């Protein structure tokens with residue numbers, strides 16, 4: 747992937763994030779097909795929605811948006827950005843927040859549906875529709891109009907430091923996730 751390399755052949759911090767975009771697209775494409783099936787069959791599988799919610803929360807939001815916000819946007823915040831890039835960054839942050847809200851509503855509606863509340867069906871479909879339409883557009887905005895242009899604000903050393911920080915960030919996540927799983931299990935213990 748030539749376009750993701752700097753002059754010295756080192757990978758840029760946006761390299762792993764662009765790779766993550768591909769996995770997010772694949773999962774949301776499955777969700778789109780499941781949404782069409784649920785609509786046709788007037789029935790949905792809460793288990794699929796739970797897995798999707800876990801994927802969006804842990805991977806798309808915590809791992810992926812986490813690196814964007816806690817590393818890339820934080821570092822961009824220290825630079826003198828053009829008004830256009832400043833506005834684009836603010837918009838991406840707002841979109842992340844919006845997606846978090848949609849995901850929460852999706853999770854809650856799926857649980858209501860699973861416990862017998864049939865009216866929650868339309869809410870699940872609406873949130874699935876919103877999220878499956880949102881992610882490809884958000885990703886395209888970053889891939890085609892944002893990531894590469896903002897790399898120009900950084901030196902090679904700064905890019906390398908962000909790349910390394912991203913790897914460290916990823917390493918902590920599996921521990922954080924299963925720490926939470928154990929704490930939840932302990933809390934649910936009779």
Ligand SMILES: [Fe+2]
Pocket residue numbers: 811814838842884888
């Ligand atoms: Fe993003």
Ligand SMILES: [Fe+2]
Pocket residue numbers: 763767810811814885888
């Ligand atoms: Fe992204």
